[in-house]
Amino acid sequence: MNLIEFYSRNYSEALTLTLQHLWLVGIATGVAILIGVPLGILVTRRPTLNRTVLGAANILQTIPSLALFGFLIPLPFLGGVGASTAIVALVVYALLPIIRNTVTGINGIDPAVREAALGMGMTDGELLRLVELPLATGVIMAGIRVATVVGVGVATIAAAIGAGGLGVYIFRGVATVNNTLILAGALPAALLAIGMDAALGGLERRLDAKR
Amino acid sequence: MREDVPTSAVTLRGVTVHFGTQVAVRDLNLEIPRGKTVVLLGRSGSGKTTTLRLINALCQPGSGEVTVEGRPTTDWEPHRLRRTIGYVIQEVGLFPHFIVERNITLVPELERWDSARRRSRATELLTLVGLDPEGFRTRYPAELSGGQRQRVGIARALAADPPILLLDEPFGALDPLTRADLQKEFSNLAHRLGKTVVFVTHDVREAMLLAHEIALFEEGRVVFHDTPEAFRTSSHPEVRAFAAVLDQ
Numbered sequence: 001m002n003l004i005e006f007y008s009r010n011y012s013e014a015l016t017l018t019l020q021h022l023w024l025v026g027i028a029t030g031v032a033i034l035i036g037v038p039l040g041i042l043v044t045r046r047p048t049l050n051r052t053v054l055g056a057a058n059i060l061q062t063i064p065s066l067a068l069f070g071f072l073i074p075l076p077f078l079g080g081v082g083a084s085t086a087i088v089a090l091v092v093y094a095l096l097p098i099i100r101n102t103v104t105g106i107n108g109i110d111p112a113v114r115e116a117a118l119g120m121g122m123t124d125g126e127l128l129r130l131v132e133l134p135l136a137t138g139v140i141m142a143g144i145r146v147a148t149v150v151g152v153g154v155a156t157i158a159a160a161i162g163a164g165g166l167g168v169y170i171f172r173g174v175a176t177v178n179n180t181l182i183l184a185g186a187l188p189a190a191l192l193a194i195g196m197d198a199a200l201g202g203l204e205r206r207l208d209a210k211r
Numbered sequence: 212m213r214e215d216v217p218t219s220a221v222t223l224r225g226v227t228v229h230f231g232t233q234v235a236v237r238d239l240n241l242e243i244p245r246g247k248t249v250v251l252l253g254r255s256g257s258g259k260t261t262t263l264r265l266i267n268a269l270c271q272p273g274s275g276e277v278t279v280e281g282r283p284t285t286d287w288e289p290h291r292l293r294r295t296i297g298y299v300i301q302e303v304g305l306f307p308h309f310i311v312e313r314n315i316t317l318v319p320e321l322e323r324w325d326s327a328r329r330r331s332r333a334t335e336l337l338t339l340v341g342l343d344p345e346g347f348r349t350r351y352p353a354e355l356s357g358g359q360r361q362r363v364g365i366a367r368a369l370a371a372d373p374p375i376l377l378l379d380e381p382f383g384a385l386d387p388l389t390r391a392d393l394q395k396e397f398s399n400l401a402h403r404l405g406k407t408v409v410f411v412t413h414d415v416r417e418a419m420l421l422a423h424e425i426a427l428f429e430e431g432r433v434v435f436h437d438t439p440e441a442f443r444t445s446s447h448p449e450v451r452a453f454a455a456v457l458d459q
Contacts (some may be wrong), residue, residue, distance in 0.1 A: 116304030119267055119377075120318050120367070121293030130317075134308050 006184050014169075018188050021165035024083065024158055025151040025196075028090030032147060036095050037140065040102025041128065050103070057096040065154045068092065069161045086155070086163030093154050094147035101143025105136030138208035145200040152193040156185065166192075220245045220375055220407040221266050226275035228261055235261040237431040239275070245374075248401055248408040250418040252453065253428030259411045262428070263377050266409060267296045279375070294318055297368030297376040297406075301383045303360045305352035311337075311363055312348045318371040336366040341396060358389035365397065375407045382417070394420055415453045418442075427453065 007014055043049050063071070068089045072079040078088045109132060117131050133140075159167030169185030172178070221243035228236040236258040243249050243266075251259040264270035265277050268284045277284045284292060305314050313320070315336055316329040324332070337344040340362040352360060361381055368376055381397075382390040398421050401408045412418055418425050419439050427435040427442075429449045435442065443454055 110302075110304070110307075112300060112302030112304035113306060114304075115269070115300060115302075116298070116364075116367075117306075119269060119293060119298035119300070121290040121296075122321065123290045126321060131306060 003180055003183055003187070006180055010184075014184065014188070017164060017166050017168055017185075018192070020083075020163075021152070021155055021167075021189065021192065024086055024090060024155045024163060024165055025148060025192075028087045028155075029094050029144065029148050029151055031087070032091045032094030032098055033144060035091070036098030036143075036147075037102050039095075040099045040140075041106065043099070043103050044106045044132075045124075054096075054100060054103070057099050060092045061096045063092075065089065065093065065157050066160060069157060073161060081162045083158075083163045085161055086158035086165075090151050090155060090158070094151055097143040097146040097150070098140070099143075101139050101146075102136065105139030105143075106132045108139065109135050138204060141200065141204035141207060145197060145204060148196050148200060149193050152189060152196060156189050218245065219243055220280065221409065222276075222278045223262065223265065223272075224276045224278075226262075226265060226272045226277060228258075228265065228270060228273050234431055236265070239431070239433060241426060241433055241436070243407060243409055244424075245407050246405050247423040248398075248410060248421055249424045249426055250410045250412060250422035251426050251428060252412060252415060252418045254413060257428035258431040259413075259428050260379055263379055263409060263411050266375075266377055267293050267298055269293075294322065294371060295373050295375065297370075297373045299361075299364050299368045299376070299378040299381045301380040303352075303364040305360055305363060305367075307352050310349050310351055311355070314352065314363060315366045315370055317367065322371060332370060333366075336369055339369070339400065340366045342366075356389075357385050358393060361385065361393060365400075369404075373406075375409070376401070377409050377411075379411045380413070381410075383412070383414075397421070415456050419457065 039053055043053050060068075069086065072085045072089055073081060079085050113131060113135070114127070117127050122130065155165050156167035156170055158165050159171050166185040166189045169181050170189075173181030173183075173185065219242045221241075223239050223241040226236055226239045227234065239258070239262065241262065251262060253259050261270055265272060266279060266284070268277075268287065268289045271285075279287070279292060279296070306317070309317070312330070312333045315333050316324070319329050319332060333348060334344040337347055342359060342362055347355075347359070347363075352363070355363065364381070368378075382393050385393065394417055401421075408421075410418075410421055419442070422439050424436060425439055425442050426433050427447075427450055435445055435447050435450050437445070442450060443457070445451070445454070
């Protein structure tokens, strides 16, 4: 059975798994932005936190993804089997690039611009809203883009703990030594990653305030 | 509360500032009279810039007191204090993502002026600093030359009509001809507007051109503070060292 035959027989299941995959990555990246950007901003305000926060995010990043999914299963609240556990793990992986790029983006602003902004009497909130965030948007978006693309890949492993997504085909294919089935999961996942990368790249260029 | 109106716009009394083990300013006393241009002159690292940044509270005194309009800077809310003081730095620091008009009228924007008033203020200020309002209003900083950028920087500092202006080597990065133009125009402007101006430079010619008073810094202290005429005849060795450049 080739790939085209497979999709024509299973198109509704394939579509469901693709949407599930997108949903996992979308929710996880969204949550990671809501946690990561404020944490990154906090680090620029309290430089002593830099090592703690980025160190922690770095360590979390080094945990092999399959192991992280496994570790989370026995945990109360965060863990268990299913989509919510998978989202927690995906959030953990998305945090590092988002926090790091928020810090880099804000700290990378020309010191003269910050000096002028403070000297003219901006409050910290005004500095952040009018100067730092607009000028750091390009770099922060690049971090979100990396987090999303990595997330699309890592989310294939979420199938191992029953969270669904395109990994279902991959694991099924590996278990039955069926290359068509593996490809049926891997190909759309790869296309998703490429598509998201291009879409977010476009958004990044539109939002970048730098001239 | 003080009943009397202070005669000095800015006063520093016994101010010392340390950066780590380095002493930037030691036991400094300085009066900046209202409506005058005082030039802080000195070598690199003599404490001029630190003194300037003490006035708008970008730097805090380790000991001693800085008062602006008779009120210690530590009593002011920092952003309130800074909005009554125009600030111009050598690197200008224009906001690269805003057009010239928004750059200029940012303090009025923070002070919630309406847009019509901001617009007419921008026109007025661009004219004042010698830029054609219609030609420059909508440009981005990247589309300006160095001299034009600093003109915009000065317009921005004047936007909310602050009584005090602080300038930190504002013309230091400009070519000699542009610098001479801006020095002359700025001198006229400052005198016409009656602002209290504190101007940092290491260029003694610039100091002689602009100053009502020169305060000469050496190793974190003011070693001379008097008129440019007195500067020429002073026998203090550091003054002589600077004055010698004038006769070359």
